Structures are given as structure tokens and as C-alpha cells.
Amino acid sequence: MSVDPRRRVALIPPPPPIEAHPDSTKMELVGSNNTKPSTGAVADEGFKLRFCTVCASNQNRSMEAHLRLASANLPTISFGTGSLVRLPGPTIKEPNVYAFNGITYNAIHNELQAQNPQLYAANGLLPMLARNLTIKSYPERFQDWVPGKPRLDHNGDQGFHGTEAGVVDVIITCEERCFDAVLEDLHNKGGRLNRPVHVFNIDIKDNHEEASVGGGAILDLALRLNEAAAKEREIHGAAGWDGSGKSREGFDEKVPEILGEWQERWPNYPALWTLAWF
Amino acid sequence: MATNPLSTSTTTIAQLESARNLALGDARYYNQILLGILPLISGANIPVELQRWGADFIAEAFANPVLLPGDKQTMAIEPSKDAQNMTVIEALKGYLETSQDAAVVRSVVQAAASVYPLVFRHTIVNPSDTQNWQVMAAIKSNILRRMDSAPPGVRICCIKFVQRVIQVETPGLISDPRRPEQNEISLALVPRDHPLLQLPNLEAEASGLLDRLLDILQSDISDALLVTATLNSLGTLVRCRPVIANKIISAVLNFNPFKLANSPLTSKSKVMMKAMERTGRALLVNLMKREPGNPFNARIQQYVERMARLRIEVLDDTNRKRPAPSEPTDGFDPSKRPRLEAHGQVVGAPPPGPVSFADLYTLTHDAGAKSFDVQVIPIDTVVQIIVPMLMRIDKGKMDDAINTVRARLLTLSKLPPQPTASLSGPDDDDYEPDFAPREDAEQLSNKLANAPPEGLDVPPSTSLAPFKLPQAPPITEKELEDYGNSTIRRVFDTMNALSTPAKKTKPGFNRCAASSYDREAWMTIIARLATRAGIGLGDEEEDEVAYAGGPVKIKSEGKRVLKSGWKLNEAIREMLYQHIMADWRRRIDFATSWLSEEWYNDRISGDFFAAQTRKLNGNGNGSTAATTPQTPNYTKWVLKLLDSMLPYLESNDKGIIRFLSEIPAIDEQILTRVKRIAEDPERVGLTVNVLHYLILFRPPVREMCVGAVEDLWRNYDGAKTSTRKLLLKWRPEVLQEELVKAENAKVNGEALGVGGPVAAQDEMKA
Structure with a gap:
């Protein structure tokens, strides 16, 4: 039941194949199709959206998604919205609790390893932490994040490239509670950056299996969004033609449609969306 | 697409990126870098990639939370070092006027939203700087023009820009008047006589923009x-x-x-x-x-x-x-909501048929008001209420009401005179309690007392409607059964809710059953409900058949017997049985006391029915029922309990010993069940122990038990050794007999060459 989620990938049903939606109204531009979502990764050059994944403790769901997005070459950062990092302990009443932004994944790993290696290997915590410490160094709290503050000190993190400026275009939360916390925090921060950000919620249960499948769902959404955003840049790009109709539709207004389509493909992950401000 | 400009712009972007990284590393470089690269990134002939990068960089720079607002302000209006002497806001204006690219405009509007307050403050402090303010005003009007027509991606940024403008152009709170640079930028900072920033104009503009913003919510x-972009931007405005x-x-x-x-x-x-x-x-x-x-x-x-x-x-x-x-x-x-029945209440004629005074004066359809009992209000309060109410009442309404009642009375008086309103119903052979109509009359007089005073001089000629309680619909058998079961369940729930007293005192014999209100008492009550409550009620003949034996037939006219065969007693017993079996080891007490009640009751009613039968037969000459008392209910349930317990018994179970020693009577059927335990070789010992106990401590059934042991000895192979000891003591002759047989068999066997035991068995059968 509890194996390193990375090793379990083979057991997990692959996300449904993404069909191509040929759009006859669209003018095909040479080289515009260089970001095919079906390949599962985005080409190095070209426009990329920046992503931020959020869950309660910045351990399981957000980190799984962080890994997936970063592996697909998308700029990604991740956070937790809880007051503390909470991990299961020996009993349900004795969770292991750590402060955000302080203790590293490595330190947590070592501590749990010393505490009870069998238990934490069996419930998947040690493998999870071992994965996390390859992604970035410590769990971060969303509310403590200062958007727009450069993140050059995170250059060892996976998915770092593109997130240097400390802003993202898309936030994806994994639980309604986190979605609410993110919206509330953005209200509190007051939108001083005047920068729009699409905030999504995808409800994923907090266990290793669901995190893994949900990570695939998040990646699917992210690739879709990125594709649409990249296309917008192409269409309105150097050619500069001033057409009208569907092909003029930009990325932002397509978001509800993309999410609607995504929701039909992933009916088990109820999704929410809003456009908020940094 | 031309490759040449693209590749040059790609290399330029790479260079610019490294400059950007420098600024990200240390925000102090922003000013220098921005002014240095301004000519590279803005202008009509610059490739769109560079324009995008540039606009994005400007937006990023002015959004940077590390950079101080003062530095940003300088950065916004400081002219660049090259020949064009361009400022950042001029560059933004240039983008807006020349670029068609949505991404560029989007970034420019974002940057403008950040820059607007800075230029505003600069203008407050420098009232003579017309030029920068005019550039900013041009940017503002350009953006506001776009707001309704731009692609949605740009419009959301326009919304945010408008929110910033509203925030700036509405008075805010002055936190510290002595240090203006600490204050949030708002209209409150603008002096009344500012040549460029005229308060009324700005205020009006802000108000108009706010309407535009809120219109987005109301549009169809x-x-x-x-x-969502609007809603998410409104929070700041409400707050500050x-x-x-x-x-x-x-x-x-x-x-x-x-x-x-x-x-x-x-x-x-x-x-x-x-x-x-x-x-x-x-x-x-x-x-x-x-x-x-x-x-x-x-x-x-x-x-x-x-x-x-x-x-x-x-x-x-x-x-x-x-x-x-x-x-x-x-x-x-x-x-x-519009109140539809506020005026001109349509109150039709009273219902046809006999009309009561209450009906006559009822002017409302509201069931609540109709059923309201005015008696609950003390009379002095009524007086206090009524007088001011009458003074204030709408004349038209009052007249309407009076006319309605008048019209009713008129129609009623035209009707053929009814038989006088006698208090009791005229031709009713239905049972009607005397007090019912009197109460009705009382109610009527009460109504009368509260009715408009005009009503008082009504001749009491109208007939009173007799009050008749509607007959309840007949209960179906299913319902009856459900109600019965739920009642029983409630009784059990009461018992379960009662706690067992912590310490039990042994009351001895001198006590009354079910006298204390505890669990035990309730058990007794339930057991007696099951056994005695229904005796001789519904199913008499069955009882008699059961007790007296023989087909006694009594005509049961008008007696209600359920087709489904549901009987209260049996239902309680079934529930008792289930209750005990849910945890039988702990509820053996309960089981024995219940069975004792059953046994006692069976005996009592057996006697009773026997006496009845004797009476019927005319001074009976010793009927069988009297001499051999039967216990049908007891036997049935003790066997049922036993059958359910047996599968759970372990090889050294004391529970069964206790149970069998405490129940009031033991007969052959019970012993047959006990013997059946021995079919399981592991529990042979248990059977023997049980029987041994009964032999020792229950003399009345001793013989029966010894017989059972003998049977075991004879017929159950595994039980030989363990029963031998008992037989040796209680019935040695069996062993003796067997010994003799064995001897014979041995002799025969030697003669015939057949194994002893088989021959012995053959003989036994013979």
C-alpha cells in the first residue's frame, strides 16, 4: 500500500489521452504547434506560464504536482496554506508538526527516520520526504510569500527557471480550504502588484495515490493552459494581423472553457476557478 | 516571418535577460537598467518580442515589492540618458499609441496601474510639473477608452487600473499628517488650491469610474x-x-x-x-x-x-x-415583496350549510388567526388593546367588514328557518358527549365578545353547527403491527437507558418484584408483559387449545384476529429472545427470570383453563389438563433459547451449566438438546459435566439425567470413558449388564472370529 509514489507510477492509470481539437477557424502558423501537450513536456524555448501549486502542508499533493509540472519543463513553485506543516505521527492524536519556512525536508526525513523507520517507511512518509528533498529544500507557507520578491535564492529548486521574479500566472490549489485561504490572503495582500493571476482549485484527497493521479490531472490542466497562452502569443504575434472572431480569443477568456473541458475529462476532481490579483 | 529581426531580437532578449537578473539580484539596479534599455525596448519600429519583453519588464519593475515607492517614483519620471530623453511614462504612452499587441498592452496597463499613484503623488508635491501629469492623463484616458472594447485579457487589467485610479482619487485616511511621505496616496493629500489636481473633478471622475466598475457586476x-477580476479588486477599495x-x-x-x-x-x-x-x-x-x-x-x-x-x-x-x-x-x-392582500380583502360568503357564529364573523382566510384563542389574552390587556385599535382603525376597512357581516346575516335570514339551534344535535344517533356543544357555545360567546360591537344585537335565530369529531381512518393491520412493534421497542429502549446500579444489595425473599425503578425491575415488567398481560385477551381459544389439549372451539364473533398472525405477546417474546441472544452470557439472569415467569404463568393459566374446561364439561372428572400441567410457552422458548446458545458453547462453558440449573423446569426435550452437544467430540466433557451437575444438585430430574447419561454411554462412542464414572456411582447395573454382555460377546466372538464390540452391539439391537 505504501511504496514510494514514484515507483508506483506504473500502477496508476494514465490520464486519458488528450485528443487534438483541430479548429478550422484557426489559421495554422508555421511552427505554432511546437508545444503539444500530448508529449507531456513543454519545449525549452518559447513562452511558458508560471505555476504555483498549493496544498495544506506543502508535502504531498502540492509537491507531487510541483514535481510533475517541473518535469514537464514548466516554471513551478509550491506552497502550503496550513498554519504548520502537519505529518502523520505514531497515532492520529500525535501528528508530527513542524514550522514552515524553517525546517528542511532533509531534516524532517532524518528526524522521522530516527523516530521509527519501519512505521514511516510503511506509511510512505519517508519515501515522500525523500522525493520532496529532491524537488526543493523546505516547505514554504503561502501566507508568508511576498509575491514579486525575487526568488533567486531558490535556484536549486526544480522548476526554478522562469520563477526568478517571484510571480506566477497560475495558482493551483488542491483543496477548497486552501483555495479559500489563498483568496483570503490575496485580499489581505491587497493586489498591490496589479498583476492578474488565475487561481484554480482541484479537489484531491490527501493520500499518496490520489496525489499521484491528481498530479496527472493538474499537469493535464497546466499543459492545456500553457498551450492556449502560447498560442495567443503566436496569433497576436509578429504577424500583427488584426482579425476578429474566435481566433482572436486570448488566453484569459479561454480559461473557463479550458477548465470546463478539463472537468469533463476529470469528473472526479471538482474544480473551481477565479481571476485574482497579486 | 522574417528570420533576421527575430534572431537579432532573440540575442537582444538574451542580453536583456542578464540585465534583468542583475536587477532581480539587487533592486537598486532597476533605475539604471530601465533608463539604459528604454530606447531598446520602446518605439514603433521595435520588434514585438522586444516590446513585450520591455513592457513586461517595466510592469515587473514597478510591481517589485523590494523597491521603495520613492525610488519607483523617481524611476517613473526620470528622463533616459540618451538623445530622446524619454521617461518611462512616455514610453508607456508610446506603447499604448502604437502597439496592437494584446500582450504588450496588457503589461503596459499593469505598469500604468502601478505608476499612476506615483505620478499622482509627484504632481501633488510638484504642482508646476504639468508635463508629466499630462502624459499620465493621456495614458489614463487611453486606457479608459479601451476598457469596453479591448480583448478580455486586456480588459481585466483595465479594471484593475480603474480600481487604482478610484483608490487614488477618493479621500483616504491620513495616518500621520506630519509625514506626508508615509501616507497612503489618496485624494486626502491633495491641497485644495492645487492648480493641476482639482478636487471636485477628481472626485467626480472617481465616482464615475466606480459606477463603471460596479456596472460590470450588474450587466446582463x-x-x-x-x-471575478472586478470582485477580487474591490476588496482593497472597501477596506481602505x-x-x-x-x-x-x-x-x-x-x-x-x-x-x-x-x-x-x-x-x-x-x-x-x-x-x-x-x-x-x-x-x-x-x-x-x-x-x-x-x-x-x-x-x-x-x-x-x-x-x-x-x-x-x-x-x-x-x-x-x-x-x-x-x-x-x-x-x-x-x-x-409586494403585498397582494394588503387592502380590500376578498372575503367571500361563509361556507354553505349550517353556519356557526364563528363562521359568521370570520373575516380572514388565515388559518393561524382563525385558530387563535383570544382567551389566552387577559381581559384587561384586551381592553387596553381594543380601544386604541378602534380609534386608529381604517374607516373604510371597518365599514367593509361590517357590510360583509351584514350581508351574511341578510342571506342567512332569508334562508328557510332551520330547526331551532338546540344544543344537542337534532337527529344524531351517533354518540355525542354532552359537553362538546356546550364548549362550542362557550367559544362562540367568546368570539362574540371580541367581535365588532354591532354584532351584539344579532337575533340568535341562526342555527349552530353541531360539532362532530371526524372519525379516525381505520388502522390497517400493517400499521397496527408497526405501532405495536414500535411500542415494544420503546419499552426496551427504556430498559436499555436505565443503568444497572453499581452495587447490588441482596434483598432476600422479602421484596416486591419491579418495585425499584432500575434495570432489573424493568426486566421483570417486560417479562410479565410478555407472559401475563395478554393472557385470555385476543387468542383465547388458542390458549385453551394449547393448555387443555384437544380441539376446543369457541365462536369468536366480532373479535379481531390479525390475519398476519401478529400477536403482541409473541412480539414481546421475540424481542426478549433477541435481546437475550445479543449478549446471552451476561443476560442469563434475565433469561432465567423470564423463563421462570413463563413457567409460572403457564402453570397458573393451565390451571385456570383446566378449571374452565371442567366447568364446561359439567363437573369434570379429572381432566388430563389438570393432572399433567403443560407449559407450552415455557417449553417453546426455553428450547428456542437453548438451540441458539448451543452453537456458541465452548468446551468448558460454565454458562450452560448455570442456565440449566436455574431454569424452573427440565424435561426430556431439553435433555435431548444437551445430549446433542456430545455429538461434537470436543464438547463431550461439557455434556457430561452438565448432567453431572444436574444429577448432584437437581434431585427432581436426577433420574432423567442418569437416563441421559446412560443413553450417552450406550450411543455416543466418544462418551464411554467420561460417563463410566457417573454410571458407576448412579447406575452401576448398566455397567454390570454391559460387562456381562461383553463377556458373552467375547465368548461368541472367539467362537465366530468376529470382533467383540460389533457383536455386542448386534445383541443390543436385538
């Missing part, structure tokens, strides 16, 4: 992107601009996120409605949290709950009924 075309907070909250409370529900539901429109509802809720909840004492909070709470209900109604696929009503949301407020 719900574009979730614009709506109390002057306009109420207006904004009212607008949000009037916003209906489910306008799309009237069009066909697609996955997209569902996403949009959910987004709008959720965003509105997040905004309002945030406002409530920040200001717990806000007078709006109750309304906000109401709105949030209503929207949650609507969302379930509209979006929940499982029980979707119909789209949300399209009426304005305020229409839901009961206080704002």
Missing part, C-alpha cells in the same frame, strides 16, 4: 473573467476607502452570479457560475472577518447563505430542478 452578460465601502457592498449584495442559469448549462457556464459565486463569497467573507462589527454583516451572511442554496439548486447535478429565478435578487427579501 456575465463574463466570469471580468466579474470607507467613503465608498457601503456603495460597493450594496452592489456586490445585489449581484447575481447565476444569471447564466437561464441559458443552457454547459461545462463552461458551470465553471463560470461557480467561479462568480465563490469569488463573491470569498470577498464578502473576507470583509466580514476584517470588520466583525460592520452593520452589513447580517445582510452579507444572508446573501452568502442564499447563494450557497442557489448554487446547489442550479449546479448540483444530482437534484437539479430548474434554473434560478431571473427576478432581481432583492425580490427574495420578504420585506420588499
Whole structure:
């Protein structure tokens, strides 16, 4: 039941194949199709959206998604919205609790390893932490994040490239509670950056299996969004033609449609969306 | 696409990126870098990639939280070092005027939203700097022009820009008048006599822009992107601009996120409605949290709950009924609904048929008012209320009411005179208690007392409607059974709710059963309910058949016997049985006391029926029922309990020994069950122990038990050794007999060459 989620990938049903939606109204531009979502990764050059994944403790769901997005070459950062990092302990009443932004994944790993290696290997915590410490160094709290503050000190993190400026275009939360916390925090921060950000919620249960499948769902959404955003840049790009109709539709207004389509493909992950401000 | 400019711009971008990284590493470089690269990134002939990069970089620079506002302000209006002497705001203006690219415009509008307050403050401090303010004003009007026509991606940024402008051009709070640079940029900082910034104009502009912003919420075309962008930008305004907070909250409370529900539901429109509802809720909840004492909070709470209900109604696929009503949301407020029956109440004629005084004077259709008993109001209070009420009553209404009653009386008086309103019903052979009509009359006189005074001189010629309690519908058998079962269940629940007293005192024999209100007492009550309550009630003949034996037939006329065979006694017994079997080891006490009750009752009623039979037969000559008392219920249930217990017995179970030693009677059938335990080789010992115990401590059944042991010895192979000891003591002759047989068999066997035991068995059978 509890194996390193990375090793379990083979057991997990692959996300449904993404069909191509040929759009006859669209003018095909040479080289515009260089970001095919079906390949599962985005080409190095070209426009990329920046992503931020959020869950309660910045351990399981957000980190799984962080890994997936970063592996697909998308700029990604991740956070937790809880007051503390909470991990299961020996009993349900004795969770292991750590402060955000302080203790590293490595330190947590070592501590749990010393505490009870069998238990934490069996419930998947040690493998999870071992994965996390390859992604970035410590769990971060969303509310403590200062958007727009450069993140050059995170250059060892996976998915770092593109997130240097400390802003993202898309936030994806994994639980309604986190979605609410993110919206509330953005209200509190007051939108001083005047920068729009699409905030999504995808409800994923907090266990290793669901995190893994949900990570695939998040990646699917992210690739879709990125594709649409990249296309917008192409269409309105150097050619500069001033057409009208569907092909003029930009990325932002397509978001509800993309999410609607995504929701039909992933009916088990109820999704929410809003456009908020940094 | 031309490759050449593209490749040059790619290399330029690479260079610019490294400059950007420098600035990200240390914000102090921003000013220098920005002014240095301004000519490279802005201008009509610059490739669009570079323009995008440049606009994005400007927006990023002015959004950077590390960079101080003062530095940003300088950066915005400082001219570049090259020949063009261009400032950043001029570059922004240039982008807006020349670029067609949505991405460029988007970034420029973002940058403008950040720059606008800075230039505003610069202008406050430097009233003579007309030029920069004019550039900024040009940017502002350009953006406001775009706001309604630009692609949505740009429009959302325009919305945010407008929000910033409103925030700047509305008076805010002055936190510290001595240090103007610390204050938030707002209209409050502008001196009254400022040559460029005229307060009334700015205020008017802000107010107009706010209307435009809130219009997005009220427009019929719900574009979730614009709506959520607006809602999410309003929070700041409510918080730091109390002057306009109420207006904004009212607008949000009037916003209906489910306008799309009237069009066909697609996955997209569902996403949009959910987004709008959720965003509105997040905004309002945030406002409530920040200001717990806000007078709006109750309304906000109401709105949030209503929207949650609507969302379930509209979006929940499982029980979707119909789209949300399209009426304005305020229409839901009961206080704002038009009152349709406010005036000119249409009160028709009283119902046909006999009319009571109450009917005559009833002028309302409201059932609540009709059934209200005025007697509950003390008379002096009534007097206090009535007088001012009569003084204030609407003349027209009063006249209407009087006329209505008059008209009724007139119609009634024209009717053929009814038989006099005698107090008792005229030709009713139905049973009617005497007091019912009298009470009715009393009620009538009460009504009369409160009726308009004109009513007092009514001739008492109208007949009174006789009051008749409607007959309850007949209960079906199923219902009867259900009610019965639920009653029984309630009795058991009462018992389960009672706790067993912590310490038990042994009351000895001198006590009364079920006298204390505890669990044990209740057990006794239940057991007696099961055994005695129903005796001789419903199923007499069955009882008699059971007790007296023989087919006694009594005609049961008008007796109600359920076809389904459900009987109260049996139902209680069944429940008792289940209750005991749920935890039989602990409830053996209960079981034995119940069975004792059964046994006792069987004996008593057996005697009773025997006596009856004797009487019927005419001084009976010793009927069988009297001499051999039967215990049908006892036997039935003791066997049933035993049968259910047996599978659970372990090889050294004391429970069964206790049970068998405590029940009031043991017969052959019970012993047969006990012997059957021995079929399981592991439990042979148990059977023997049980029998041994009974032999030792229950002399009345000793013989029977020894017989059982003998049977075991003879017929159960595994029981030989363990029963031998008992037989040796209680019935040695069996062993003796067997010994003799064995001897014979041995002799025969030797002669015939057959194994001894087989031969012995053959002989036994013979």
C-alpha cells in the first residue's frame, strides 16, 4: 500500500489521452504547434506560464504536482496554506508538526527516520520526504510569500527557471480550504502588484495515490493552459494581423472553457476557478 | 516571418535577460537598467518580442515589492540618458499609441496601474510639473477608452487600473499628517488650491469610474473573467476607502452570479457560475472577518447563505430542478415583496350549510388567526388593546367588514328557518358527549365578545353547527403491527437507558418484584408483559387449545384476529429472545427470570383453563389438563433459547451449566438438546459435566439425567470413558449388564472370529 509514489507510477492509470481539437477557424502558423501537450513536456524555448501549486502542508499533493509540472519543463513553485506543516505521527492524536519556512525536508526525513523507520517507511512518509528533498529544500507557507520578491535564492529548486521574479500566472490549489485561504490572503495582500493571476482549485484527497493521479490531472490542466497562452502569443504575434472572431480569443477568456473541458475529462476532481490579483 | 529581426531580437532578449537578473539580484539596479534599455525596448519600429519583453519588464519593475515607492517614483519620471530623453511614462504612452499587441498592452496597463499613484503623488508635491501629469492623463484616458472594447485579457487589467485610479482619487485616511511621505496616496493629500489636481473633478471622475466598475457586476452578460477580476479588486477599495465601502457592498449584495442559469448549462457556464459565486463569497467573507462589527454583516451572511442554496439548486447535478429565478435578487427579501392582500380583502360568503357564529364573523382566510384563542389574552390587556385599535382603525376597512357581516346575516335570514339551534344535535344517533356543544357555545360567546360591537344585537335565530369529531381512518393491520412493534421497542429502549446500579444489595425473599425503578425491575415488567398481560385477551381459544389439549372451539364473533398472525405477546417474546441472544452470557439472569415467569404463568393459566374446561364439561372428572400441567410457552422458548446458545458453547462453558440449573423446569426435550452437544467430540466433557451437575444438585430430574447419561454411554462412542464414572456411582447395573454382555460377546466372538464390540452391539439391537 505504501511504496514510494514514484515507483508506483506504473500502477496508476494514465490520464486519458488528450485528443487534438483541430479548429478550422484557426489559421495554422508555421511552427505554432511546437508545444503539444500530448508529449507531456513543454519545449525549452518559447513562452511558458508560471505555476504555483498549493496544498495544506506543502508535502504531498502540492509537491507531487510541483514535481510533475517541473518535469514537464514548466516554471513551478509550491506552497502550503496550513498554519504548520502537519505529518502523520505514531497515532492520529500525535501528528508530527513542524514550522514552515524553517525546517528542511532533509531534516524532517532524518528526524522521522530516527523516530521509527519501519512505521514511516510503511506509511510512505519517508519515501515522500525523500522525493520532496529532491524537488526543493523546505516547505514554504503561502501566507508568508511576498509575491514579486525575487526568488533567486531558490535556484536549486526544480522548476526554478522562469520563477526568478517571484510571480506566477497560475495558482493551483488542491483543496477548497486552501483555495479559500489563498483568496483570503490575496485580499489581505491587497493586489498591490496589479498583476492578474488565475487561481484554480482541484479537489484531491490527501493520500499518496490520489496525489499521484491528481498530479496527472493538474499537469493535464497546466499543459492545456500553457498551450492556449502560447498560442495567443503566436496569433497576436509578429504577424500583427488584426482579425476578429474566435481566433482572436486570448488566453484569459479561454480559461473557463479550458477548465470546463478539463472537468469533463476529470469528473472526479471538482474544480473551481477565479481571476485574482497579486 | 522574417528570420533576421527575430534572431537579432532573440540575442537582444538574451542580453536583456542578464540585465534583468542583475536587477532581480539587487533592486537598486532597476533605475539604471530601465533608463539604459528604454530606447531598446520602446518605439514603433521595435520588434514585438522586444516590446513585450520591455513592457513586461517595466510592469515587473514597478510591481517589485523590494523597491521603495520613492525610488519607483523617481524611476517613473526620470528622463533616459540618451538623445530622446524619454521617461518611462512616455514610453508607456508610446506603447499604448502604437502597439496592437494584446500582450504588450496588457503589461503596459499593469505598469500604468502601478505608476499612476506615483505620478499622482509627484504632481501633488510638484504642482508646476504639468508635463508629466499630462502624459499620465493621456495614458489614463487611453486606457479608459479601451476598457469596453479591448480583448478580455486586456480588459481585466483595465479594471484593475480603474480600481487604482478610484483608490487614488477618493479621500483616504491620513495616518500621520506630519509625514506626508508615509501616507497612503489618496485624494486626502491633495491641497485644495492645487492648480493641476482639482478636487471636485477628481472626485467626480472617481465616482464615475466606480459606477463603471460596479456596472460590470450588474450587466446582463456575465463574463466570469471580468466579474471575478472586478470582485477580487474591490476588496482593497472597501477596506481602505470607507467613503465608498457601503456603495460597493450594496452592489456586490445585489449581484447575481447565476444569471447564466437561464441559458443552457454547459461545462463552461458551470465553471463560470461557480467561479462568480465563490469569488463573491470569498470577498464578502473576507470583509466580514476584517470588520466583525460592520452593520452589513447580517445582510452579507444572508446573501452568502442564499447563494450557497442557489448554487446547489442550479449546479448540483444530482437534484437539479430548474434554473434560478431571473427576478432581481432583492425580490427574495420578504420585506420588499409586494403585498397582494394588503387592502380590500376578498372575503367571500361563509361556507354553505349550517353556519356557526364563528363562521359568521370570520373575516380572514388565515388559518393561524382563525385558530387563535383570544382567551389566552387577559381581559384587561384586551381592553387596553381594543380601544386604541378602534380609534386608529381604517374607516373604510371597518365599514367593509361590517357590510360583509351584514350581508351574511341578510342571506342567512332569508334562508328557510332551520330547526331551532338546540344544543344537542337534532337527529344524531351517533354518540355525542354532552359537553362538546356546550364548549362550542362557550367559544362562540367568546368570539362574540371580541367581535365588532354591532354584532351584539344579532337575533340568535341562526342555527349552530353541531360539532362532530371526524372519525379516525381505520388502522390497517400493517400499521397496527408497526405501532405495536414500535411500542415494544420503546419499552426496551427504556430498559436499555436505565443503568444497572453499581452495587447490588441482596434483598432476600422479602421484596416486591419491579418495585425499584432500575434495570432489573424493568426486566421483570417486560417479562410479565410478555407472559401475563395478554393472557385470555385476543387468542383465547388458542390458549385453551394449547393448555387443555384437544380441539376446543369457541365462536369468536366480532373479535379481531390479525390475519398476519401478529400477536403482541409473541412480539414481546421475540424481542426478549433477541435481546437475550445479543449478549446471552451476561443476560442469563434475565433469561432465567423470564423463563421462570413463563413457567409460572403457564402453570397458573393451565390451571385456570383446566378449571374452565371442567366447568364446561359439567363437573369434570379429572381432566388430563389438570393432572399433567403443560407449559407450552415455557417449553417453546426455553428450547428456542437453548438451540441458539448451543452453537456458541465452548468446551468448558460454565454458562450452560448455570442456565440449566436455574431454569424452573427440565424435561426430556431439553435433555435431548444437551445430549446433542456430545455429538461434537470436543464438547463431550461439557455434556457430561452438565448432567453431572444436574444429577448432584437437581434431585427432581436426577433420574432423567442418569437416563441421559446412560443413553450417552450406550450411543455416543466418544462418551464411554467420561460417563463410566457417573454410571458407576448412579447406575452401576448398566455397567454390570454391559460387562456381562461383553463377556458373552467375547465368548461368541472367539467362537465366530468376529470382533467383540460389533457383536455386542448386534445383541443390543436385538
